[in-house]
Amino acid sequence: MKVDIQDVPFDPCAATRDYESALPKGKHGGIVTFVGTMRDFNDGHDVSSMFLDHYPGMTERHILGVMEEAARLSNIMDAYVVHRVGDIKPSEPIVLVAVWAAHRADAFDACRYIINYLKERAPFWKRETTPQGKRWVEHNTADPAVEAIGRPTRFA
Amino acid sequence: MKVDIQDVPFDPCAATRDYESALPKGKHGGIVTFVGTMRDFNDGHDVSSMFLDHYPGMTERHILGVMEEAARLSNIMDAYVVHRVGDIKPSEPIVLVAVWAAHRADAFDACRYIINYLKERAPFWKRETTPQGKRWVEHNTADPAVEAIGRPTRFA
């Protein structure tokens, strides 16, 4: 398992493929990836660019901690996270979470767990540039499934 | 929304990127993809190659039907499915399900719904080549979440 924090744009496809090239071939049956991209609007404002602050060291430690929890809770083979920091433009990828597993249910569960708890714990802060000026984002959109362990999915 | 059924290998990264290039930029916040790859073992047997039979026409109709159901049940922007047929070798991708949404919970729910019900309904049949000869696969591994609507995820 690995975390990359970087201040230059990345290609989620290439990143996933490069990481996968080092994994054993023919062993995993499913890969689930989540890619979060920068939108050009948020809370009703147009957003032209974003700066992403972070706490070097603490960031990596807490993302790896979340990945290890996911690996304890499910039967996954590997996981890889890439997260941008610094200046980001609309439609650029911000975060990639890729999970490899023998069975897809584990890959889905672990990928969703990792992105939900990364958003809850990893020390990143977004500052958006809007027509009204710069502003720190004060809260993230929560996944309803993160509110309580065991909450039903909205549909199977 | 689109379904591609093809008898030649495909690159899930390139397929996702090509489809995404036609979508509006900066509008979606999250992309969830599932890639199912061929494993070199199944039910305790080594599998050296696989032939995937299908029912042309019915396949596309039922996959699109599942995608439309997912779009009614969640708030997604677009979805794309690619499925291999014919002869497949270990570690080659068999299926890609990609879902774009403003919020990640919708993308996760819809992606999982599409792959689960695709596996349940789309007329594909796997024939594996093992050291003991060729055999038709008789059942798929089920996602526990498909057994009942509203069944809890195993963890949030």
Add this chain to the structure above:
Amino acid sequence: MSVKIRYFASMRDRMGKAEDTVVLEGGSMTVANLWKKISGQSLPSNTLIAVNMEYTDGSAVVKNGDEVAFFPPVTGG
């Protein structure tokens, strides 16, 4: 009436053919009766049935020009 029959996967192996067009007396018949006419056997358990590419069961009525398919449980994805 004329009906197109299609077989897939292990059902194709069992029947020794991928498809068939059968001409039958009368204007309609249930899928169960159609199967008896063409095979003389009972339908193997777990066989899935589609008429004009929609899932159905042995009680469905088949008419002239319909396409009827018989196949085992699906295993894609």
Add this chain to the structure above:
Amino acid sequence: MSVKIRYFASMRDRMGKAEDTVVLEGGSMTVANLWKKISGQSLPSNTLIAVNMEYTDGSAVVKNGDEVAFFPPVTGG
């Protein structure tokens, strides 16, 4: 004792600096008391606290050489 203090995001803007090293009398002190010493204010609501990169709260005890960080709720991913 000597403690390194770090501020992030809106807390950095509010304090007008990214970090500080403070030297204090005594061998230990709670985070809440440390904050009072360095700011003279009460800790803004919703402020998160980390000592040596682990989340904690105002009652945590800070010792010589520790790194203490103050920041708003996180908004990454």
